[in-house]
Amino acid sequence: MKKTTSPAQSGSIQATPSSSDKRDLPxxxxxxxxxxxxxxxxxxxxGLGAAGGAAAAGLMAPGRAMADPANLPPNVAEWSQVxxxxxxxxxYGMPSKYxxxxxxxxxxxxxxxxxxSINFTPLYALDGIVTPNGLCFERHHGGAAxxxxxxxxxxxxxxxxxxxVFTLDDLKRFPPESRxxxxxxxxxxxxxxxxxxxxxxxxxxGMVHCVQYTGVSLRRLLEEAGVKPKAKWLMVEGGDSAxxxxxxxxDKALDDCMIAYSxxxxxxxxxxxxxxxxxxxxxxxNMWVKWIRRIExxxxxxxxxxxxxxxxxxxxxxxARRFTWEMDAKSVITSPCPELPCKQKxxxxxxxxxxxxxxxxxxxxxxxxxxxxxxxxRLEEPIMSKCLTRxxxxxxxxxxxxxxxxxxxxxxxxxxxPEMAALQAVRGVNSIYHNNAIQTWRIxxxxxxxxxxxx
Amino acid sequence: MSVWRNPMKRLTIAAxxxxxxxxxxxxxxxxxxxxxxxxxxATPEQIKAWDIDVRPDGAGAPAGSGxxxxxxxxxxxxxxxxxxxxxxxxxxxxxxxxxxxxxKDQRPEKTIGSYWPYASTVFDYIKRAMPFGEAQTLTDDEVxxxxxxxxxxxxxxxxxxxxxxxxxxxxxxxxxxxxxxDPRPDAQPVKVADLCMxxxxxxxxxxxxxxxxxxxxxxxGAKAKAAAKAAEASAPAADAAPAAAQxxxxxxxxxxxxxxxxRKCMACHNVDKAKNKIGPSLQGVMGRTAGTVDGFKYSNAxxxxxxxxxxxxDENLAAFVAKPKxxxxxxxxxxxxxxxxxxxxxxxxxxxxxxxxxxxxASGE
Numbered sequence: 083m084k085k086t087t088s089p090a091q092s093g094s095i096q097a098t099p100s101s102s103d104k105r106d107l108p109x110x111x112x113x114x115x116x117x118x119x120x121x122x123x124x125x126x127x128x129g130l131g132a133a134g135g136a137a138a139a140g141l142m143a144p145g146r147a148m149a150d151p152a153n154l155p156p157n158v159a160e161w162s163q164v165x166x167x168x169x170x171x172x173x174y175g176m177p178s179k180y181x182x183x184x185x186x187x188x189x190x191x192x193x194x195x196x197x198x199s200i201n202f203t204p205l206y207a208l209d210g211i212v213t214p215n216g217l218c219f220e221r222h223h224g225g226a227a228x229x230x231x232x233x234x235x236x237x238x239x240x241x242x243x244x245x246x247v248f249t250l251d252d253l254k255r256f257p258p259e260s261r262x263x264x265x266x267x268x269x270x271x272x273x274x275x276x277x278x279x280x281x282x283x284x285x286x287x288g289m290v291h292c293v294q295y296t297g298v299s300l301r302r303l304l305e306e307a308g309v310k311p312k313a314k315w316l317m318v319e320g321g322d323s324a325x326x327x328x329x330x331x332x333d334k335a336l337d338d339c340m341i342a343y344s345x346x347x348x349x350x351x352x353x354x355x356x357x358x359x360x361x362x363x364x365x366x367x368n369m370w371v372k373w374i375r376r377i378e379x380x381x382x383x384x385x386x387x388x389x390x391x392x393x394x395x396x397x398x399x400x401x402a403r404r405f406t407w408e409m410d411a412k413s414v415i416t417s418p419c420p421e422l423p424c425k426q427k428x429x430x431x432x433x434x435x436x437x438x439x440x441x442x443x444x445x446x447x448x449x450x451x452x453x454x455x456x457x458x459x460r461l462e463e464p465i466m467s468k469c470l471t472r473x474x475x476x477x478x479x480x481x482x483x484x485x486x487x488x489x490x491x492x493x494x495x496x497x498x499x500p501e502m503a504a505l506q507a508v509r510g511v512n513s514i515y516h517n518n519a520i521q522t523w524r525i526x527x528x529x530x531x532x533x534x535x536x537x
Numbered sequence: 538m539s540v541w542r543n544p545m546k547r548l549t550i551a552a553x554x555x556x557x558x559x560x561x562x563x564x565x566x567x568x569x570x571x572x573x574x575x576x577x578x579a580t581p582e583q584i585k586a587w588d589i590d591v592r593p594d595g596a597g598a599p600a601g602s603g604x605x606x607x608x609x610x611x612x613x614x615x616x617x618x619x620x621x622x623x624x625x626x627x628x629x630x631x632x633x634x635x636x637x638x639x640x641k642d643q644r645p646e647k648t649i650g651s652y653w654p655y656a657s658t659v660f661d662y663i664k665r666a667m668p669f670g671e672a673q674t675l676t677d678d679e680v681x682x683x684x685x686x687x688x689x690x691x692x693x694x695x696x697x698x699x700x701x702x703x704x705x706x707x708x709x710x711x712x713x714x715x716x717x718x719d720p721r722p723d724a725q726p727v728k729v730a731d732l733c734m735x736x737x738x739x740x741x742x743x744x745x746x747x748x749x750x751x752x753x754x755x756x757x758g759a760k761a762k763a764a765a766k767a768a769e770a771s772a773p774a775a776d777a778a779p780a781a782a783q784x785x786x787x788x789x790x791x792x793x794x795x796x797x798x799x800r801k802c803m804a805c806h807n808v809d810k811a812k813n814k815i816g817p818s819l820q821g822v823m824g825r826t827a828g829t830v831d832g833f834k835y836s837n838a839x840x841x842x843x844x845x846x847x848x849x850x851d852e853n854l855a856a857f858v859a860k861p862k863x864x865x866x867x868x869x870x871x872x873x874x875x876x877x878x879x880x881x882x883x884x885x886x887x888x889x890x891x892x893x894x895x896x897x898x899a900s901g902e
Contacts, residue, residue: 224672246576247576382596498729508723534745
């Protein structure tokens, strides 16, 4: 591909949304996580006011400190001459102190209390497909339980030949399995249904992470208990103060689920369910019960709060979809993005992530002119099922004109990531969950990148 | 002699149904365990205590009963602080009542009455998760009564309707028939083979910009700031000596243990930042006059305490958290009204000592 010229579009940017739109928008996810009353929301927004404008600029800062000529050639840098910390300085290593802005962030106005809330993975700052453990986004319903490992128990009861209780040690003595999977919250992008709202890929797409899990196959544990022939459903339940519970179809449990005790080679982090969590590849994150304490085998669905009041998709006719488990194919460009502006004209590598809850990513297309022309991206190995896949578009030369970047994922089932208009045509704007629409980043002539919605 | 088994060789008769097993090599019988040494048989008492779920047909519903009339005072005492006296909610806590006929609106209000398809879910959820931060402290009778109260507030049942294991599966919810199975994949106007790659549309039109909506948090909220601060502080080894000295001089309570106790307060109080939750921030609470946090709306009782100049000494705080209601009655005056702090109290003296040690440390005294 040679020098793609983007059409000058600055003239076509439409009037900005009215102030009433502005007030209306942020309720979407809030109405899931917790209802937010309009009066209060208005006050919150007024308070946020102008501060939000600095958002992108504030996040752009990492590594942008002025270089010190004394460290640059032909001089010899200080660190080339003096001793650094010894091996006893950091028994558990941490990121470089120059990377301290690379952290999970949360949106304070979204929920009543941080113990039942969500934070976001800084996708813009990550390479490859693996999310570091400390940056995996969190969603809790009653805070992160601090389970004492010796006192951890997993019970399997209900329609089984023999109800069992396992210790953590028992779980680790079963033959292990290790697999890479993405985990996406069903509400990822939930705030973007009505329009472009949050100016950063961390906030629009950061409720996804991808790690290698190690654990024991759920099928194997169920076989130990002996599932009775009439059983069809499981109820999986956490040991946290929300007792978070969901219904899981037995077919899925016997297919590819596992009880994991490790992530990326080390034991689970507290906030990711230490010492053991459920892994439900491709399904919405809420079902991946953390601190799992009990599995009940039954012949009917349990209809817990998290699959009735929440995680059901309200349609325009007032009816609601339930059991919307698989996360459909989705992709997003992680560079450039609002946090990573285009610093210079000339060659740019467009980087992004794609994933599908129904299998492997087959293809990703990228456009730099808002969908007038598409180019097939380069997918990087490994490409694994129900796992993040890294893609790149090399060779684009940005000439300083406004550009509209989008990516479109296609998975091995032939499913094509839809535009928001196509989703809205079927689902309206109040369904909150399962937004996998194509994302647009506009590159302004200054190089600044912003989240925009195209017609 | 060692015995070898190949766990990978197990054959399972699949078909999504039950796991009926055949051992390829060992000749074990169907249904026999592969790893009998791992895991113990769960006892009936263990199962009874942990098996708390209730299904839509009422399966799993425990003994006991309750009515809305019985539920009201419990609700006012234990739930109204966050959900409001009428379920209308304070701040951003969930609204529990109302919202009828709003599901097709611009701003649908999803509540127990307007949205929830099953009454069992109300019981199941309250029993496992509420009150927030004091989960699984309610008796089954209380949960039945609270469920009945919330159903009654939503006009689903009468105030004398007796909710119990035999009736909970029969309650019909107003929105009960409005849920349907996931029909996806949807929104697929064009097949892969027909996707346009060149000259697909004449122009690009922007219809919305996040920059103008302007609600993106710029510094990532308090937690992000705290994390950045923690990252700045380094050289742990050098700090070890003074820390040890502090421990020696510290009072009886153990702040580490107190931090755990504070988890019972966390749902309603911050201690290390000025932000109010359902309760006032406890930053700098030790020694300060009661009822004086700026911007917090105290009960009449606490406004009276302020006028009386009541101070948060070790002694007063210990008495208050042990029995909040009695403390207000005895110290502030029975005629001054009730405290809005919906908290039963801490029973163990040791817990209270540890808690106070922690509050001193964390609240910046």
